[in-house]
Amino acid sequence: MRILVIEDDRKVANFIQTGLGQEGYSVDVLNDGEDAGEQARVIDYDAVVLDLMLPGRSGFQVLRDIRARKASLPVVILTAKDAPEERATGLDAGADDYMTKPFALVELSARLRAVLRRGAPLESVLRVVDLEMDTVHRTVRRGGMAIDLRPKEYALLEFLMRNVDRPLTKALIIEHVWDLHFDSVSNVVEVHINSLRKKIDKGFNVPLIHTVRGIGYLLTDAPS
Amino acid sequence: MTLTLRAGLATIMAIVFGLLIAGLSVVSYEVLARRLDADVTERLTQLMDGLHGYLRFNDDTASVAFDAGDNYQAVFVHDATRYYQVYDAGTGQLLAASNGMTPLGLHLTLGEVQALRARPEPYDIETDYGRLRIANSVRTGTDGRAYLLQVGLSLAPLDATLRRYRDLLWWCVPTALLLAVVAAWRLSVLALRPLSTMAEAARQVDVNALDRRLPVRGVGDELDRVASAFNETLGRLEHAVGEMRQFSAALAHELRTPLAALRGEIELALRAPGASRPQKDTYASQIEEIDRLTRLIDQVLTLARAEAGQIRLAFAPVDLGDLADSLVDELEPIAEAHAIELRGERVEAVVVDGDATWLQRLLLNLLDNALKYTPAHGRVAVRVSRDGDTARIEVRDTGVGLSPDDAQQVFEQFFRVDPARSSSIPGAGLGLSLVQWIAAQHRGTVTVQSRIGEGSTFTVTLPIRLA
Numbered sequence: 203m204r205i206l207v208i209e210d211d212r213k214v215a216n217f218i219q220t221g222l223g224q225e226g227y228s229v230d231v232l233n234d235g236e237d238a239g240e241q242a243r244v245i246d247y248d249a250v251v252l253d254l255m256l257p258g259r260s261g262f263q264v265l266r267d268i269r270a271r272k273a274s275l276p277v278v279i280l281t282a283k284d285a286p287e288e289r290a291t292g293l294d295a296g297a298d299d300y301m302t303k304p305f306a307l308v309e310l311s312a313r314l315r316a317v318l319r320r321g322a323p324l325e326s327v328l329r330v331v332d333l334e335m336d337t338v339h340r341t342v343r344r345g346g347m348a349i350d351l352r353p354k355e356y357a358l359l360e361f362l363m364r365n366v367d368r369p370l371t372k373a374l375i376i377e378h379v380w381d382l383h384f385d386s387v388s389n390v391v392e393v394h395i396n397s398l399r400k401k402i403d404k405g406f407n408v409p410l411i412h413t414v415r416g417i418g419y420l421l422t423d424a425p426s
Numbered sequence: 427m428t429l430t431l432r433a434g435l436a437t438i439m440a441i442v443f444g445l446l447i448a449g450l451s452v453v454s455y456e457v458l459a460r461r462l463d464a465d466v467t468e469r470l471t472q473l474m475d476g477l478h479g480y481l482r483f484n485d486d487t488a489s490v491a492f493d494a495g496d497n498y499q500a501v502f503v504h505d506a507t508r509y510y511q512v513y514d515a516g517t518g519q520l521l522a523a524s525n526g527m528t529p530l531g532l533h534l535t536l537g538e539v540q541a542l543r544a545r546p547e548p549y550d551i552e553t554d555y556g557r558l559r560i561a562n563s564v565r566t567g568t569d570g571r572a573y574l575l576q577v578g579l580s581l582a583p584l585d586a587t588l589r590r591y592r593d594l595l596w597w598c599v600p601t602a603l604l605l606a607v608v609a610a611w612r613l614s615v616l617a618l619r620p621l622s623t624m625a626e627a628a629r630q631v632d633v634n635a636l637d638r639r640l641p642v643r644g645v646g647d648e649l650d651r652v653a654s655a656f657n658e659t660l661g662r663l664e665h666a667v668g669e670m671r672q673f674s675a676a677l678a679h680e681l682r683t684p685l686a687a688l689r690g691e692i693e694l695a696l697r698a699p700g701a702s703r704p705q706k707d708t709y710a711s712q713i714e715e716i717d718r719l720t721r722l723i724d725q726v727l728t729l730a731r732a733e734a735g736q737i738r739l740a741f742a743p744v745d746l747g748d749l750a751d752s753l754v755d756e757l758e759p760i761a762e763a764h765a766i767e768l769r770g771e772r773v774e775a776v777v778v779d780g781d782a783t784w785l786q787r788l789l790l791n792l793l794d795n796a797l798k799y800t801p802a803h804g805r806v807a808v809r810v811s812r813d814g815d816t817a818r819i820e821v822r823d824t825g826v827g828l829s830p831d832d833a834q835q836v837f838e839q840f841f842r843v844d845p846a847r848s849s850s851i852p853g854a855g856l857g858l859s860l861v862q863w864i865a866a867q868h869r870g871t872v873t874v875q876s877r878i879g880e881g882s883t884f885t886v887t888l889p890i891r892l893a
Contacts, residue, residue: 211686213687214690217690217691217693217694218690220694221690221693221697224694224697255679282679282682282683282686283679303685304682304690304720305689306713307690307694380756383786385721387760387790388797388798389760389763390760396763397759415706415707415710416696416713416714417693417710417713
């Protein structure tokens, strides 16, 4: 997987390059948007990470350049502005996702995974060792025993299972399971993770839901 | 304000007009009366002086002798002898009297004759035919005796003229006063119209329309100067707000980008395989602090944008009851985790014109606050009701409560209650400021009633219709 990162702040570009590199992506960095369109045409990238505030040229212009040459190339926008209108403008301009600085690397990679597998059919049955979710019938079993979940617990578990072995940040979880405004509600993720733990991990030898300090939460069967 | 000013202006003008008209009437009446009176006196003097020349004395009688062929003499004597009488000034004997005088019963006694001889002043008397002015003079006759001559002139024509003039004023003055009031009102409207125009234009100006200006008519009068001064102020304000907006955008960028670099580098260090447990703990703690700082920046910028008028609400019908019910459902697990009983009391469906997203934020902030400040085994209740044209949302808790001083400041930015009671509770003291802003955007209010140790009730009132 090859990713093009267009970001003028060298430190930010650097950690994105290193972080994504550690996850197995090969990353090219451009510090301005001047040649972005041309480079996207010549090299067969799988996705683009684009900062909106570039020197000289607005990120929206760069986005149009890229779209003009590669209409379906996934683009994740990175911005220092968090106004909801900005987000809407970015998505309207043809971006596939939108992220506000500062952000977690795991969030960037989660969003990249999402835009990269866009269009691919979602599996209807998810399995992590003996935990099984049937998304058609909306049932959850562990070790063959049916588990009754509340709607938010179910949505949270589905999000964790679709990102198995990948840590997820609280912000990402809130955005997927609730909506943006719930980020002001204290403990909303912790409380639901705890109740989910009681239902799927309690009484089993191998705990599946793990807290990654400083990062967020992770569903995995690998021992921590 | 305009009405009061207009009424005041009109009243002053009406009073001034009224006083002028009334004063003019009184003065003109007085001047006319004195003038006419002086004319009568002058005419009487002429008659008196002339008549002396025609008087002839013969023993105990006096007679008027004139040339009947002289038209002038005849007319003069006719006028002068209409009311006259002659007395012997020494004995008081009546020497002659005109036919017009006799029936008036003005026969003088000796005392009266002597008094008039000493002071021959004119005096007025009332008769059945109107007022009569009588002039007196003492002369020495051809026979060497002193005699008193009285000549009268009727004041009836004078009185009639004055009466007619008075009647005229009686009708004219109120009419003129009425006209003056109407004119004063019209004039004040005319005078204040530019002010009303200016007020209307000023009302159109708000933080989102600072490019508007008041019309300057270019005639260089006082109102133009006010409009120009106001426009200059608006210009400075527009400039300042523009700078502030740029500042908050720049601030966002300048803070977030280094924070992003910082957070990313720490995250990389946290993932590095060689990191020890204590190192990882430190990194994780630093990331938590950066996230806290980021949330604070988000909140501050949201409020700054809100107050700079950069946030536009999208109004549509919103059922507050449904909104409250769904949020109670969402927050129920959190309440349960804190052993708090959370209930929704929905009296009726209350649909208001509002922005669903921001109203959700308002209710979320209030409920989150209530849950944060209510200890275990407490209760939090939401109630939605309708009171006429007003929707009411109440969020009631049995939490720690607020002192009266704190309750007054609770909506201020960065206000947090006594640190001893709130240090363990997360938040920057911006949630309720946002609640207040959202309520205000819906032309509503938010208030709090609270008692330390008993709990608080936050009440939001919103108009059902915005129009």
